[in-house]
Amino acid sequence: MTSVASQPAGRSKARRASAQEGGAVRSGMTLAAYLFLSPYLALFIAFMLLPTLAAVGISFMRWDILGTPEFIGLDNYRQIFADPLFLTAIKNTFYFVFLTAIPMVVLGLALAMLLDQKLKGTAFVRTVVFLPYVVMVSTVGILWGWLFDKGTGLVNYYLTAIGIEPIAWLKDPHWSMPALAITTVWWTVNTNMIIFLAALQDISEELHDAATLDGAGPWQRFVYITLPLLRPAMALVTALTIINGWRVFGQAYVMTQGGPEASTFVIVQYIYLTAFQNFEMGPAAAAGVVLLLITLVFSLAQMKLMKAI
Amino acid sequence: MANDVFAKSLLTRRQALALGASAALAGALPRGALAADEKVTLWHGWTGADNTTALNGVIDTFNKGGKGVTVEPTGYDWDTLFSKWVVSSAGGRAPDLVLFHITELPEFATRKVIRPIDDVVASSGLDLSQVPDAGRTGVTFDGKVYAAPLDVHPLxxxxxxxxxxxxxxxxxxxxxxxxxxxxxxxxxxxxxxxxxxxxxxxxxxxxxxxxxxxxxxxxxxxxxxxxxxxxxxxxxxxxxxxxxxxxxxxxxxxxxxxxxxxxxxxxxxxxxxxxxxxxxxxxxxxxxxxxxxxxxxxxxxxxxxxxxxxxNSHCMAVSKQPNEDKLAADGTFMKWFFDNFAAPATTVGIIPQSKAVRENAAFTGTEQYKYFKSFVDDLPNIVYEPLIPQxxxxxxxxxxxxxxxxxxxxxxxxxxxxxxxxxxxxxxxxxxxxx
The missing domain is CATH 3.40.190.10 (Periplasmic binding protein-like II)
Structure with missing residues (x-):
């Protein structure tokens, strides 16, 4: 304090000016940041936030698109929870998340570890692994529909070759969801791989070198260096995988249309058909809100769990 | 008038030549033929490559026929078509004509996205007497005709x-x-x-x-x-x-x-x-x-x-519009399409509802007909699924x-x-x- 008070007036003035300038620069930078963000923000608000808020509103209305919405309180929520098909959809979607979440994270990490090696041809293999991601869901669905065919499909061809009886993957209610899970893992595990790969490349070589000098083997380095440093990436990947799992739709719609015997009927298909086939916007919006809450709860629980580990 | 034509789209060389030839012949043509065509939009669900090509080919023939109407078709898969249509109707931007299955007609009539077309049938001269009873019943709802029956496709x-x-x-x-x-x-x-x-x-x-x-x-x-x-x-x-x-x-x-x-x-x-x-x-x-x-x-x-x-059968209906000034153009195309249904029927693989078309050499003379014949023979036995709004x-x-x-x-x-x-x-x- 004294030193400041004893400063010559001119210096203090200059400092104030510089502070003001700094403030101006900072606010200028903040403005620039907002400007850079604004295109995304505008689109996000127009096409995500406002429709989401509208959906919450519509979930309390009776509305068939053509008429005037009418407020009916919680009736839509009562209707969907009394609908066995909605409960089946929740159960099926949960089963899908269960089937895909662990392989998506474990396989994503394993692939990333593999492709993080400095071997010849790694760039090519990375491209090959990432390639399915650019294929459209309808193509993926039709392709795997062929692969899973009981009579002529490649999957059963190999199963038969190792002495396993052919499975009617998409026509047997017990196998249809595992078939969708396998398809999904093949199609999307590469995004998890990319995130893990980026995170792996962020880990300093020196840490591994130091640990090696201290006598740590590959497994110890993986457990005590790689895994802890991957925690943020792991949290992100797990959250994204679970959220995407709950939002599954395209594969089920193209490959099985929710069948056989409703075994692959998922929440988003329920929402889509309720809204655009039955034109019951209220119950569809209510189901959307329920899905939002489910993903929120799962994400928060998962985040908490990751912090605890 | 010429500006309108050019504004529509870029012309292909063939179209440009055709336009030049038309201009040269202008003196010989009746005055109305040069007037800008009335545009009619048509939505349909025939999205398979062959089906779309067949339909567009037939529509092209119509558009070039100098009837004063130009039809602009758009194909969507059925689900998208229905949801898009209902939403567009709500927004006052429905297409003029829509092609769908007769079993869906009661739902769209109940939702009031289509209008009865008894007047259009009468003024255009579309001959519904060519259609078997079941086909006529299929396009009738609450005692009014709502669509032109086009084909029938039995098992x-x-x-x-x-x-x-x-x-x-x-x-x-x-x-x-x-x-x-x-x-x-x-x-x-x-x-x-x-x-x-x-x-x-x-x-x-x-x-x-x-x-x-x-x-x-x-x-x-x-x-x-x-x-x-x-x-x-x-x-x-x-x-x-x-x-x-x-x-x-x-x-x-x-x-x-x-x-x-x-x-x-x-x-x-x-x-x-x-x-x-x-x-x-x-x-x-x-x-x-x-x-x-x-x-x-x-x-x-x-x-x-x-x-x-x-x-089941396909039919063509008129969307309910705030403004009905295109009804005559709608009717012109519907009647023409109904009378010239042999080509799309053959390519899509469906049987024309109109007896005159069904028995015409344009249909019976095709190489597909030997396979279609058994379906034609089964027409007296057809049963439609219930025509209900749900x-x-x-x-x-x-x-x-x-x-x-x-x-x-x-x-x-x-x-x-x-x-x-x-x-x-x-x-x-x-x-x-x-x-």
């Missing part, structure tokens, strides 16, 4: 001629009764040395709508109906049980079919020789011809007391409805037939009462 019987011959059967004498059909199915089912079936006599997939159409046909053949007098489901009737039990027995008792074979998108059990016979509509004729399969078609055998065969939700292809789920459960053996039909009735009644 038919396809069989692989090579396999039939190999089995020592006569391909010229396809089965006409349930007993004869079963005999064929047994002889056409092939097993290897270990007793494992390598080819089934008949395709009865557990997925998609085929099983539903077959069961529906057999139910009516047995004297049953889908709905009772009160408009509720009659699917637990004796006729219905008998029909479904017959199909389940084909799987479990006779072993001539397997619900796990064929049916899914991309799977083609008939072409890949996993089955020898199948029941499907005339829309597969062109596919089988392109695959160069040695196949033939026949009328559906009569399994019950009388012939009956599932069918059609889309009750008969949805893409949703595990009570209808689909219970039918699949019966065929897969997870529910006995009576239990499956009882559960189906309960689910259907709940849907039907919803109104």
């Amino acid at each position: 038919g019987f396809y069989y692989n001629v090579d396999m039939v011959q190999e089995a020592g059967l006569d391909p010229a004498k396809p089965p006409k009764t349930g007993e004869e059909f079963l005999e064929w199915a047994k002889k056409l089912t092939v097993k290897d040395a270990s007793g494992k079936v390598t080819r089934y006599g008949f395709e009865l997939p557990n997925t998609w709508a085929t099983a539903r159409w077959i069961w529906f046909s057999l139910m009516y053949q047995n004297g049953g109906t889908f709905l009772d007098d009160k408009g509720l489901a009659a699917v637990d009737s004796e006729a219905s049980q008998k029909a479904l039990q017959y199909l389940v027995d084909l799987i479990n008792v006779h072993g001539v079919t397997n619900p796990e074979v064929g049916g899914n998108k991309g799977e083609d059990a008939f072409a890949s020789k996993q089955v020898a016979m199948k029941f499907i509509g005339p829309w597969e004729v062109n596919l089988r011809m392109a695959q160069k399969m040695n196949f033939m078609t026949a009328q559906l055998p009569v399994f019950g007391a009388k012939p009956a065969v599932w069918a 059609y889309l939700s009750v008969f949805s292809f893409d949703k595990p409805t009570p209808l689909v789920t219970n039918l699949q459960a019966a065929l897969s053996g997870s529910k006995p037939v009576p239990d499956a039909l009882k559960a189906m009735k309960e689910g259907l009644d709940a849907q039907l009462k919803k109104g």
Whole structure:
């Protein structure tokens, strides 16, 4: 304090000016940041936030698109929870998340570890692994529909070759969801791989070198260096995988249309058909809100769990 | 006027030449022919590459015919078409004309997205007397005609001629009764040395709508109906049980079919020789011809007391618009399309509703006609699914409805037939009462 008070007036003035300038620069930078963000923000608000808020509103209305919405309180929520098909959809979607979440994270990490090696041809293999991601869901669905065919499909061809009886993957209610899970893992595990790969490349070589000098083997380095440093990436990947799992739709719609015997009927298909086939916007919006809450709860629980580990 | 034409789109060289030629001939043409055409938008669900090309080709011919109307078609898959149409109607931007199935008509009429067209039919001269009674009834709702009936596509019987011959059967004498059909199915089912079936006599997939159409046909053949007098489901009737039990027995008792074979998108059990016979509509004729399969078609055998065969039809309706100044143009195209339906019918694989078109050499003279003939012969036996406003939700292809789920459960053996039909009735009644 004294030193400041004893400063010559001119210096203090200059400092104030510089502070003001700094403030101006900072606010200028903040403005620039907002400007850079604004295109995304505008689109996000127009096409995500406002429709989401509208959906919450519509979930309390009776509305068939053509008429005037009418407020009916919680009736839509009562209707969907009394609908066995909605409960089946929740159960099926949960089963899908269960089937895909662990392989998506474990396989994503394993692939990333593999492709993080400095071997010849790694760039090519990375491209090959990432390639399915650019294929459209309808193509993926039709392709795997062929692969899973009981009579002529490649999957059963190999199963038969190792002495396993052919499975009617998409026509047997017990196998249809595992078939969708396998398809999904093949199609999307590469995004998890990319995130893990980026995170792996962020880990300093020196840490591994130091640990090696201290006598740590590959497994110890993986457990005590790689895994802890991957925690943020792991949290992100797990959250994204679970959220995407709950939002599954395209594969089920193209490959099985929710069948056989409703075994692959998922929440988003329920929402889509309720809204655009039955034109019951209220119950569809209510189901959307329920899905939002489910993903929120799962994400928060998962985040908490990751912090605890 | 010329500016309007140029503003529409960039001209191809051929169009530019045509325009030049038209200008040169302008003096010889009546004044009206040079006036800008009235534009009419048409939405349809014929999205297969061949179908779109066929439809666009026919529309091109119309557009060049100097009728003062230019039709602009847009294709969507059926689900997208319906949702987009209803939403566009709400926003006052509906297309002028829409092509869909007659079974969906009551729903769209109830939702008031289409308007009655008795006046358009009368003023355009569209001759509905050419259409069989069932087709006319199908486009009538609340006593008013709502659409132009275009075609009919009944279920038919396809069989692989090579396999039939190999089995020592006569391909010229396809089965006409349930007993004869079963005999064929047994002889056409092939097993290897270990007793494992390598080819089934008949395709009865557990997925998609085929099983539903077959069961529906057999139910009516047995004297049953889908709905009772009160408009509720009659699917637990004796006729219905008998029909479904017959199909389940084909799987479990006779072993001539397997619900796990064929049916899914991309799977083609008939072409890949996993089955020898199948029941499907005339829309597969062109596919089988392109695959160069040695196949033939026949009328559906009569399994019950009388012939009956599932069918559906396409029709063309006029969207309800705030402004009705395009009705004359709509009518001009509808009548022309109805009268010139042979080309799209042949390419799409459907049977024209109009008797005049059906019997015209433009249809009967095609190479496809020898396969279409059995479908034409079955027209007196067609049965439409109930024309109810809840059609889309009750008969949805893409949703595990009570209808689909219970039918699949019966065929897969997870529910006995009576239990499956009882559960189906309960689910259907709940849907039907919803109104």
